[in-house]
Amino acid sequence: MMRCIAVDDEKWVLDLLVDNINRVPFLHLVGRCKNALEAIELLHREEVDLIFLDIQMPGLDGIQFVQSLQHPPMIIFVTAYKEYAWDGFELAAVDYLLKPVSFERFLKACNKAQELFRLQQKPAKEQPASFFVYVEYNQVKITIADIVYIESMKDYVKIHLSSVTRPVITKMSLKALEDKLLPYRLVRIHKSYIIAADKVTAVKRDLICLGNIELPFSDSYRPGVEAVLPLNR
Structure with missing residues (x-):
């Protein structure tokens, strides 16, 4: 209520x-x-x-x-x-x-x-250290704290990590990852992007900055972003 x-x-x-x-x-x-x-x-x-x-x-x-x-x-x-x-x-x-x-x-x-x-x-859940995704018939370990942002590519996603320069590409929908990671401070900001809230350095009118990376921010996802980022109201 x-x-x-x-x-x-x-x-x-x-x-x-x-x-x-x-x-x-x-x-x-x-x-x-x-x-x-x-x-x-x-x-x-x-x-x-x-x-x-x-x-x-x-x-x-x-x-x-x-x-x-x-x-x-x-x-x-x-x-x-x-x-x-x-x-x-x-x-x-x-x-x-x-x-x-x-x-x-x-x-x-x-x-x-x-x-x-x-x-x-929603009560905070214990954050898992990692999860696995398939990459070319192998299972690759993704450490959640290492994720910077995730980008949709139709039937695939690119998982951009802070520890490596090349993203991990796996066949999976962005929605499937959103459902898995939303409780752990990874939040959808656009139809094509999920970002790690702890990596955000600035929020502009329609952009969210992760260091020198600028990603589009849609108002339709603002309530979810507001739930994890302490933006001024």
């Missing part, structure tokens, strides 16, 4: 948000606020996992409010202004909903938040 609050200065929008929240079985509403200052006060009293947040509000707006929080909860922006969408993604918002919002679209955003919440709550 995710504990959430709704923040909007328009009463009818706030009422609709609250009604939608009450229809979602895995959400628990702990408060409603008509401005950011009320929300800050509520966050001091309550444990909150998710905020449904308007942007254009008198005084402190939604963007400024999130920027003021040292450790913000997950954020779903609900606004009439599409021009703030990039600001929302810069703050690692789970989703960005444009008013008026259908319940179907609202529920889709909630499901994204729930998936991220589950990833964050």
